[in-house]
Amino acid sequence: MAELKKEPVDATPNVSAVETVDVATEAEAVAAIDAPVSQGEPILQVRNLVKHFPLTQGILFKKQIGAVKAVDGISFDLYAGETLGIVGESGCGKSTVAKLLMTLERATAGEVFYKGQDITKLSGRALKAVRRNIQMVFQDPYTSLNPRMTVGDIIGETFEIHPEVAPKGDRRRRVQDLLDVVGLNPEYINRYPHQFSGGQRQRIGIARGLALNPEIIICDEPVSALDVSVQAQVINLMEKLQDEFNLSYVFIAHDLSIVRHISDRVGVMYLGKMAEIGTDTQIYDHPTHPYTQALLSAVPVPDPSAREGRDRIILTGDVPSPANPPSGCRFRTRCWKAEERCATEEPLLAIPERFVAGSTPATHESACHFAEERDVVHAA
Amino acid sequence: MTTIDKTAHVPAPRESVSGDGPLLDVRDLHVEFHTRDGVAKAVNGVNYTVSAGETLAVLGESGSGKSVTAQTIMGILDMPPGKITQGEILFRGQDMLKMSNEERRKIRGRKIAMIFQDALSSLNPVLSVGYQLGEMFRVHQGLSKKEAKAKSIELMDQVKIPAAAARISDFPHQFSGGMRQRIMIAMALALEPDLIIADEPTTALDVTVQAQVMDLLAELQREYNMGLILITHDLGVVADVADKIAVMYAGRIVETAPVDELYSRPAHPYTKGLLESIPRLDQKGQELYAIKGLPPNLTRIPAGCAFSPRCPKAQDICRTDVPPLVPVTEQDGLELVGRGSACHFWKETIHG
Numbered sequence: 209m210a211e212l213k214k215e216p217v218d219a220t221p222n223v224s225a226v227e228t229v230d231v232a233t234e235a236e237a238v239a240a241i242d243a244p245v246s247q248g249e250p251i252l253q254v255r256n257l258v259k260h261f262p263l264t265q266g267i268l269f270k271k272q273i274g275a276v277k278a279v280d281g282i283s284f285d286l287y288a289g290e291t292l293g294i295v296g297e298s299g300c301g302k303s304t305v306a307k308l309l310m311t312l313e314r315a316t317a318g319e320v321f322y323k324g325q326d327i328t329k330l331s332g333r334a335l336k337a338v339r340r341n342i343q344m345v346f347q348d349p350y351t352s353l354n355p356r357m358t359v360g361d362i363i364g365e366t367f368e369i370h371p372e373v374a375p376k377g378d379r380r381r382r383v384q385d386l387l388d389v390v391g392l393n394p395e396y397i398n399r400y401p402h403q404f405s406g407g408q409r410q411r412i413g414i415a416r417g418l419a420l421n422p423e424i425i426i427c428d429e430p431v432s433a434l435d436v437s438v439q440a441q442v443i444n445l446m447e448k449l450q451d452e453f454n455l456s457y458v459f460i461a462h463d464l465s466i467v468r469h470i471s472d473r474v475g476v477m478y479l480g481k482m483a484e485i486g487t488d489t490q491i492y493d494h495p496t497h498p499y500t501q502a503l504l505s506a507v508p509v510p511d512p513s514a515r516e517g518r519d520r521i522i523l524t525g526d527v528p529s530p531a532n533p534p535s536g537c538r539f540r541t542r543c544w545k546a547e548e549r550c551a552t553e554e555p556l557l558a559i560p561e562r563f564v565a566g567s568t569p570a571t572h573e574s575a576c577h578f579a580e581e582r583d584v585v586h587a588a
Numbered sequence: 589m590t591t592i593d594k595t596a597h598v599p600a601p602r603e604s605v606s607g608d609g610p611l612l613d614v615r616d617l618h619v620e621f622h623t624r625d626g627v628a629k630a631v632n633g634v635n636y637t638v639s640a641g642e643t644l645a646v647l648g649e650s651g652s653g654k655s656v657t658a659q660t661i662m663g664i665l666d667m668p669p670g671k672i673t674q675g676e677i678l679f680r681g682q683d684m685l686k687m688s689n690e691e692r693r694k695i696r697g698r699k700i701a702m703i704f705q706d707a708l709s710s711l712n713p714v715l716s717v718g719y720q721l722g723e724m725f726r727v728h729q730g731l732s733k734k735e736a737k738a739k740s741i742e743l744m745d746q747v748k749i750p751a752a753a754a755r756i757s758d759f760p761h762q763f764s765g766g767m768r769q770r771i772m773i774a775m776a777l778a779l780e781p782d783l784i785i786a787d788e789p790t791t792a793l794d795v796t797v798q799a800q801v802m803d804l805l806a807e808l809q810r811e812y813n814m815g816l817i818l819i820t821h822d823l824g825v826v827a828d829v830a831d832k833i834a835v836m837y838a839g840r841i842v843e844t845a846p847v848d849e850l851y852s853r854p855a856h857p858y859t860k861g862l863l864e865s866i867p868r869l870d871q872k873g874q875e876l877y878a879i880k881g882l883p884p885n886l887t888r889i890p891a892g893c894a895f896s897p898r899c900p901k902a903q904d905i906c907r908t909d910v911p912p913l914v915p916v917t918e919q920d921g922l923e924l925v926g927r928g929s930a931c932h933f934w935k936e937t938i939h940g
Contacts, residue, residue, distance in 0.1 A: 408882075435649040435650055435821065436649060436821055436823070436862055436866060437861065437862060437878070437883075439865070440866075440877065440878035443867070443876055444875055444876055447875070462794060464795070465824075465868060465869045468869060469867030469868075469872065488872060489872070492870075506798065507824065507869050508798075508802075508822065508824030508825045509824055509868075510823040510827045510866055512848045515827065522796075522799050523799075524800075526764045526766055585869050
């Protein structure tokens with residue numbers, strides 16, 4: 209993987225590109241979207257992305273009484289050819305981020321720049337072009353494939369929506385090629401999903417994601433429904449495909465070991481916010497945010513000799529409701545370092561002051577007032 | 589000393605383990621399911637023992653027969669289509685498979701309790717948790733509603749549910765996933781059983797909550813000196829809590845070992861492959877080793893060793909002869925206590 213230089217997060221990137229959207233015709237937008245991006249350049253820039261789901265009361269006269277703040281202002285970059293892992297507990301908003309990047313949900317506020325185009329504002333032909341380039345692999349291969357369609361129809365359906373990718377007569381052959389690429393027998397084209405095992409179905413899901421030659425694939429828990437021995441097969445396949453087609457992955461999962469294995473950079477989410485983001489070594493070996501440390505220390509390590517020596521932080525309680533998150537730092541209700549300042553002042557995602565000067569692995573963005581390095585993964 | 593009192597309706601005080609024998613001894617258990625597609629052989633000769641205070645982890649992928657074995661021990665297997673064709677399940681020396689339904693009902697819940705994987709679907713959504721917890725006391729001990737409620741609050745305190753007295757009349761949906769799993773644990777603990785079977789107790793939970801629940805389970809186990817059978821597919825959880833491990837594949841135990849030994853020196857290619865196929869948290873590896881192929885269809889288990897079609901070391905003998913579970917020894921013939929492997933080539937696997 210190419211050396212990825214992390215630039216300081218700029219609140220208004222590509223100002224010139226943003227302005228051009230206003231005047232550009234749709235055709236220009238489509239042209240921009242189809243232009244190639246070189247390796248190591250940011251392909252997706254997320255800025256202060258927010259998604260609130262309204263809570264309403266009443267049947268006829270609906271009145272909004274609040275909002276579930278599923279995603280509440282997150283920013284990150286995805287570089288061409290890299291894998292960005294996003295981890296967090298259930299309910300932290302990671303799947304909502306996936307839906308927002310796919311424009312399956314409309315953002316409440318914030319921007320997602322794909323090659324300089326804000327996809328949250330696009331519509332029509334330009335949006336369709338974006339959707340062709342950003343595809344998704346879903347978690348559950350048992351419910352994400354239509355049981356009444358053959359494999360050929362499931363994968364081929366993408367060409368009905370985007371006919372420019374494959375001419376009509378060529379589609380069957382294309383589907384067979386795709387099956388071959390993901391390691392399935394091309395003769396299975398007329399079979400139905402129930403005739404496959406979980407791992408094979410996930411391969412079908414991946415083939416569908418690949419069909420339109422996308423640049424970005426959003427993977428929402430792609431292996432968590434699979435058996436251990438099959439997980440490794442699917443992970444290896446995804447890594448092979450990334451090299452072959454120069455794909456960028458946003459890899460969302462709750463299994464921290466798998467995320468470390470596949471990711472170049474990792475973002476840790478808590479209650480709709482990004483708590484910490486950095487390269488895999490920075491996050492796993494030099495975490496500075498208390499939540500990351502607690503999360504990592506809770507992961508059972510498959511090594512009984514590490515059972516005694518490990519530094520375990522057991523958090524108390526559950527994740528608070530995103531409809532009514534704590535003031536200030538959202539983690540403070542479960543944090544052992546919390547002080548008064550945490551309740552009043554929200555820590556911003558930035559390189560903590562004490563680490564700014566140095567260039568140690570602890571120098572990465574962490575949203576904590578009391579950021580401190582602590583290795584919890586390696587046994588003492 | 590009789591261990592199962594057939595006449596008493598009032599619970600006897602907690603008995604100590606009689607003799608030196610294990611609490612539970614499963615011997616050569618075979619279970620089949622008769623389905624439209626043929627006979628699925630889910631369990632094919634499983635042997636294991638659990639003593640008081642001991643944690644046995646049963647490790648296996650889906651379809652390996654680990655849950656079916658547990659259901660058979662509990663006596664909650666659906667029959668038909670399930671059928672126990674062979675074997676014995678000795679609880680304190682008595683074969684539970686020969687007991688009447690009435691006798692088994694006295695053991696189930698009182699002596700052997702089970703924690704299920706999915707707490708939301710295992711709890712009744714239309715009854716309050718207090719009612720469901722109290723049911724154990726009302727049915728088994730004949731307590732009044734009031735007494736049962738008081739005991740339930742005590743139990744909820746014990747599994748560290750905050751404000752137990754206030755939450756006793758709440759319904760399952762009002763609790764979070766971790767709290768629901770605590771209620772399941774409380775229910776299993778209610779009558780202070782000798783043995784708890786936990787079937788994937790933390791699979792549906794987040795890691796931070798998983799750590800809380802596993803800690804609680806270990807603490808309560810120590811306190812009551814219970815035997816614990818932990819059924820899981822997570823090699824990490826096993827390494828954290830188990831004393832000994834039984835690895836299952838296609839309805840058979842392919843390897844048994846004390847926990848440290850299994851991870852450092854596996855004696856079966858399947859175990860070895862599993863250990864190599866999991867990514868590590870503390871280091872970034874290269875490409876993962878992947879066991880090729882898929883677990884077998886239980887209606888058509890391959891001849892010989894069931895793992896042979898996926899095994900990198902398979903020879904002709906593996907495709908014809910079923911390998912028995914043999915004791916594993918050191919290179920010089922020194923016996924390794926508690927170790928066994930069902931592989932024709934275990935020597936090559938463990939000693940390289």
